[in-house]
Amino acid sequence: MQQYIAQLNEAQQAPVFQKDGPMIIIAGAGSGKTRVLTVRISYLMSLGVDAFNILALTFTNKAAREMKKRIADIVGNNEAKNLWMGTFHSVFAKILRIEAEKLGYPSNFTIYDTQDSVRLISAIIKEMQLDKDIYKPKQVYSRISSYKNSLITVKAYFNNPELMEADAMSKKPRMGEIYQNYVERCFKSGAMDFDDLLLKTNELLNRFPDVLAKYQDRFRYILVDEYQDTNHSQYLIVRALSDRFQNICVVGDDAQSIYAFRGANINNILNFQKDYDNVKTYRLEQNYRSTKNIVEAANSIIDKNKTKLDKVVWTANDFGPKIKVHRSLTDGEEGRFVAGEIFEQKMRNQLMNGQFAILYRTNAQSRAMEDALRKRDIPYRIYGGLSFYQRKEIKDVLSYLRLVINPKDEEALVRVINYPARGIGDTTVEKLTVAANHYKRSIFEVMEHIDKIDLKLNAGTKQKLQDFVTMIKSFQVINEQQDAFVLTEHVAKKTGLIQELKKDATPEGIARIENIETLMGGIKDFIEGQKEVDGARGALSEFLEDVALATDLDNDTGDDDRVALMTIHLAKGLEFPYVFVVGMEEDLFPSAMSLNTRSELEEERRLFYVALTRAEHQAYLTYAQSRYRWGKLTDAEPSRFIEEIDDQYLEYINPMDRGGYTYKPSIDLDIFGDIDKSKLRLSKPVAGIPPKTYGEEPSSSANIRKLKPVSGSAPAAGNLFDNKLAVGNVVMHERFGRGEIVNMEGVGADRKAEIKFEVGGIKKLLLRFAKLDVI
Ligand code: ATP
Numbered sequence: 001m002q003q004y005i006a007q008l009n010e011a012q013q014a015p016v017f018q019k020d021g022p023m024i025i026i027a028g029a030g031s032g033k034t035r036v037l038t039v040r041i042s043y044l045m046s047l048g049v050d051a052f053n054i055l056a057l058t059f060t061n062k063a064a065r066e067m068k069k070r071i072a073d074i075v076g077n078n079e080a081k082n083l084w085m086g087t088f089h090s091v092f093a094k095i096l097r098i099e100a101e102k103l104g105y106p107s108n109f110t111i112y113d114t115q116d117s118v119r120l121i122s123a124i125i126k127e128m129q130l131d132k133d134i135y136k137p138k139q140v141y142s143r144i145s146s147y148k149n150s151l152i153t154v155k156a157y158f159n160n161p162e163l164m165e166a167d168a169m170s171k172k173p174r175m176g177e178i179y180q181n182y183v184e185r186c187f188k189s190g191a192m193d194f195d196d197l198l199l200k201t202n203e204l205l206n207r208f209p210d211v212l213a214k215y216q217d218r219f220r221y222i223l224v225d226e227y228q229d230t231n232h233s234q235y236l237i238v239r240a241l242s243d244r245f246q247n248i249c250v251v252g253d254d255a256q257s258i259y260a261f262r263g264a265n266i267n268n269i270l271n272f273q274k275d276y277d278n279v280k281t282y283r284l285e286q287n288y289r290s291t292k293n294i295v296e297a298a299n300s301i302i303d304k305n306k307t308k309l310d311k312v313v314w315t316a317n318d319f320g321p322k323i324k325v326h327r328s329l330t331d332g333e334e335g336r337f338v339a340g341e342i343f344e345q346k347m348r349n350q351l352m353n354g355q356f357a358i359l360y361r362t363n364a365q366s367r368a369m370e371d372a373l374r375k376r377d378i379p380y381r382i383y384g385g386l387s388f389y390q391r392k393e394i395k396d397v398l399s400y401l402r403l404v405i406n407p408k409d410e411e412a413l414v415r416v417i418n419y420p421a422r423g424i425g426d427t428t429v430e431k432l433t434v435a436a437n438h439y440k441r442s443i444f445e446v447m448e449h450i451d452k453i454d455l456k457l458n459a460g461t462k463q464k465l466q467d468f469v470t471m472i473k474s475f476q477v478i479n480e481q482q483d484a485f486v487l488t489e490h491v492a493k494k495t496g497l498i499q500e501l502k503k504d505a506t507p508e509g510i511a512r513i514e515n516i517e518t519l520m521g522g523i524k525d526f527i528e529g530q531k532e533v534d535g536a537r538g539a540l541s542e543f544l545e546d547v548a549l550a551t552d553l554d555n556d557t558g559d560d561d562r563v564a565l566m567t568i569h570l571a572k573g574l575e576f577p578y579v580f581v582v583g584m585e586e587d588l589f590p591s592a593m594s595l596n597t598r599s600e601l602e603e604e605r606r607l608f609y610v611a612l613t614r615a616e617h618q619a620y621l622t623y624a625q626s627r628y629r630w631g632k633l634t635d636a637e638p639s640r641f642i643e644e645i646d647d648q649y650l651e652y653i654n655p656m657d658r659g660g661y662t663y664k665p666s667i668d669l670d671i672f673g674d675i676d677k678s679k680l681r682l683s684k685p686v687a688g689i690p691p692k693t694y695g696e697e698p699s700s701s702a703n704i705r706k707l708k709p710v711s712g713s714a715p716a717a718g719n720l721f722d723n724k725l726a727v728g729n730v731v732m733h734e735r736f737g738r739g740e741i742v743n744m745e746g747v748g749a750d751r752k753a754e755i756k757f758e759v760g761g762i763k764k765l766l767l768r769f770a771k772l773d774v775i
């Protein structure tokens with residue numbers, strides 16, 4: 001133990017040595033917060049605290065697994081095994097399984113993933129005959145999610161005129177009814193969605209003091225990583241559980257709070273001192289992860305935020321290379337640059353693929369990156385997006401398995417009742433749904449009693465429904481006798497799924513069968529793992545729970561060497577030697593949707609801080625001047641975040657980017673009228689030219705950067721209005737580089753310049769299209 005403590009600096013040791021009482025560790029990125037948690041847990045155990053009495057909540061299951069592994073290295077595997085460690089969702093799903101019946105749920109309740117939830121909401125919207133363009137299912141889902149995370153139950157909703165009014169104002173007066181229907185349908189199906197896992201835990205702890213007392217007594221030491229991103233529901237759970245012993249240790253960084261859009265409340269960290277008595281606050285200041293350039297650049301960014309705790313972050317590491325900034329014409333070119341750079345860096349410095357990460361603001365950006373990486377034969381892995389378990393063929397198999405465990409599961413049932421086709425049509429399913437809603441029973445129960453209910457179904461259809469019921473029940477029998485692997489193999493064959501997929505001999509069809517084989521392999525691994533842990537049979541229900549809560553990040557075995565692609569949100573807490581932050585463009589990052597208020601913009605800036613601080617050795621910021629968005633080519637200008645970094649930390653790969661205005665001359669703009677950003681692209685101003693011509697950051701409603709027209713001798717005219725261009729001028733062209741104007745001809749839109757380039761000789765360019773800067 002001593003040796004692990006010795007590896008910490010003094011500031012890191014202090015919270016490790018404080019055994020009891022509430023404490024908060026607030027510190028910047030890379031300062032060892034997560035590491036301190038790991039050592040602290042080990043130290044508690046070395047003092048004799050039972051692993052059963054420790055609860056550690058992490059941001060991903062992967063983080064929990066890694067932490068557990070490190071603790072096992074210190075205290076031994078047998079001890080570490082008994083720790084309660086995981087995400088809020090996975091830990092409380094386990095507790096809810098134990099206590100489900102108190103809340104009226106079966107202990108084998110299903111966990112609906114987002115896809116299930118959104119599909120159910122779509123169905124409800126359809127049944128209520130509402131307009132899907134107004135009641136957009138995904139939007140409705142996130143609204144319901146935010147109610148749940150604020151502990152606004154259906155009843156609370158209908159008791160809150162303000163909420164109802166707000167929904168009515170946004171043209172959704174029937175929001176409450178959808179919410180109510182959705183909750184009833186989930187309940188009837190014996191299903192909880194992700195948010196229920198927290199909401200119901202709160203309900204459990206509130207309504208049953210004996211249950212609360214039991215878990216308070218059990219979790220005598222509670223530790224929470226990434227506390228800045230807890231939402232209200234999570235906050236209340238932690239408070240309730242830690243109330244008795246008050247041995248609560250939270251770590252976080254207000255500068256990395258990036259989940260407000262999902263209900264995370266930064267005040268949880270800011271108010272921690274008020275929530276408990278005698279809180280000890282610890283600060284860590286030394287960053288061990290990154291070079292000086294990266295640490296200092298990141299500091300300079302976060303300095304621009306007004307709402308923040310004062311913090312010092314420094315590093316004893318080398319300066320390292322400067323942050324490289326690269327501009328390209330299109331997103332395709334951006335991808336090629338990134339792939340090329342990875343290729344070269346690997347060659348030059350003997351690096352592995354796994355040392356590189358490409359981070360983006362939105363999942364859609366991965367496409368261009370993927371294309372380019374494939375062309376260069378660089379293996380990569382995308383995290384997030386559609387996870388393996390959400391692929392159609394996998395969900396189909398899993399739906400059958402879910403029905404075996406919980407036949408009430410309506411989403412699973414609707415999905416496979418007629419897949420592979422067995423002659424049970426949509427009309428029949430509709431009739432069943434109506435009957436189920438009427439009797440407040442599940443569809444499966446209606447099917448079990450189909451003889452006694454008059455749904456005007458013909459005898460053939462009734463028979464098919466009964467056959468389906470019999471088939472699921474036969475699976476249940478197998479499940480009682482065999483392990484999950486045997487059952488899944490049986491299900492895949494008996495349902496006709498495999499035969500169905502075999503009909504499709506295209507590469508995609510073959511890939512689907514391979515995916516099912518991968519799933520089978522995963523089940524086998526799971527069973528083996530379970531046997532190792534507690535000699536268990538490898539219960540199907542536990543496998544399904546793991547699957548429901550798995551994120552893509554969790555499945556990373558780290559075995560194969562690949563470049564990691566993910567959104568910045570997903571990268572929180574991780575680190576990579578080389579990091580590319582791509583798509584550094586206005587309206588993309590910061591996102592166009594976040595420019596309405598200062599606080600939204602500040603959240604984007606924190607996101608940028610998170611992105612940059614993932615890098616250990618080298619960071620790249622890249623942007624494109626145009627990219628395909630929403631199906632069309634859109635112009636883009638570089639992100640303000642690049643400009644916010646002090647120049648001393650940056651190295652521009654395209655030399656002309658450092659200073660000088662660059663125009664998009666293909667667009668007519670009236671230089672004496674209002675200039676708006678859609679027509680003008682600014683990069684860094686050079687010395688002697690008025691500095692930033694746009695005002696302060698948007699304060700409230702301004703959602704575009706205000707570009708004050710430059711008066712008088714503005715360098716503004718550029719080449720488009722050619723009055724500043726003359727024979728003899730030395731210019732810089734985007735692609736051809738430096739050259740001298742040797743001749744001018746034509747007028748207006750036809751005005752052309754003949755330029756002698758240093759490389760490539762004389763070219764005649766139409767000024768309307770040429771991208772020229774006078775230098
Ligand atoms: P983030 O805010 O990004 O989650 P963090 O504060 O949790 O970061 P860690 O991930 O714990 O930081 O640590 C960052 C890196 O620094 C890790 O690689 C860790 O092993 C290393 N590190 C932390 N403390 C020390 C130390 N005292 N000596 C050497 N390396 C350290």
Ligand code: MG
Pocket residue numbers: 033034035573
């Ligand atoms: Mg961390």
